[in-house]
Amino acid sequence: MGRPELVIFDCDGVLVDSEVIAVRVLVANLARHGLALTEADAHAMFVGGTMANNAEVARAAGADLGPDWVAGIYAEIYAALRDGTPVTKGVPELLDRLDTARVPYCVASNGSEEKMQITLGQTGLWHRFQGAVFSAHTLGVAKPDPRLFLTAAGDVPPETCVVIEDSPTGVRAAIAARMRCLAYAPEGDGVALAGLGAEVFTSMTDLPEMLHLTRA
Structure with a gap:
């Protein structure tokens, strides 16, 4: 070609x-919902997927996520990205x-x-x-x-x-x-x-x- x-x-x-920032926010959020992950673990599990799919993956791994979790994690990630990407x-x-x-x-x-x-x-x-x-x-x-x-x-x-x-x-x-x-x-x-x-x-x-x- x-x-x-x-x-x-x-x-x-x-x-x-931006992925480093998003993964860091995701790890902290999931820890509050009962799922402890390293940033390397989170990168392997979630990067490249949709957030809706990530929610299902996290639930399957033991995270206790409510029905509004996707909207909430987006808000947290967007706020962190606004601080500097x-x-x-x-x-x-x-x-x-x-x-x-x-x-x-x-x-x-x-x-x-x-x-x-x-x-x-x-x-x-x-x-x-x-x-x-x-x-x-x-x-x-x-x-x-x-x-x-x-x-x-x-x-x-x-x-x-x-x-x-x-x-x-x-x-x-x-x-x-x-x-x-x-x-x-x-x-x-x-x-x-x-x-x-x-x-x-x-x-x-x-x-x-x-x-x-x-x-x-």
């Missing part, structure tokens, strides 16, 4: 370093390269549009994705279902799209959509993602070459 016709970004953990190093420069190469891009997330407005808005990225934001909350279909990515692609053939992901859920959705998937694993823990069919990279500075943006 040469230069893509469309690049589809996941949001949390790819464009912004850093952009992933190298992302603004990568978007500049895509703009120069005239390669369109969008964001497709299992998170809500409100959450993306919070995280991308404070990092200066929100305006760069205007008209190109796809949320599972809005569309009613979430990863690993490939329809989120297929909807984001629109009329662009799937085989000409590249998805940038960081979770098994997202990788599965990209592969099911027949899209090339590049998996961001900055801590060097991408073996599982590679096993699902993704090409692993560890720095956003790796992407211009992988996306063939270095060619004239």
Whole structure:
């Protein structure tokens, strides 16, 4: 595959370093509901899933969660994200390269549009994705279902799209959509993602070459 016709970004953990914040809030919240987890445990159990599904996973693991838990945890996470969510190093420069190469891009997330407005808005990225934001909350279909990515692609053939992901859920959705998937694993823990069919990279500075943006 040469230069893509469309690049589809996941949001949390790819464009912004928000997952660390969300996991920390989740661990503290679940501890109050009778489920003690390390941040590593919570990351493995919950990252990439929808919050409704996370609630079921937590209940199955022993958490005593009420019917309003999802709304409550969202409020806690959003408040923490508003306090400061850093952009992933190298992302603004990568978007500049895509703009120069005239390669369109969008964001497709299992998170809500409100959450993306919070995280991308404070990092200066929100305006760069205007008209190109796809949320599972809005569309009613979430990863690993490939329809989120297929909807984001629109009329662009799937085989000409590249998805940038960081979770098994997202990788599965990209592969099911027949899209090339590049998996961001900055801590060097991408073996599982590679096993699902993704090409692993560890720095956003790796992407211009992988996306063939270095060619004239």
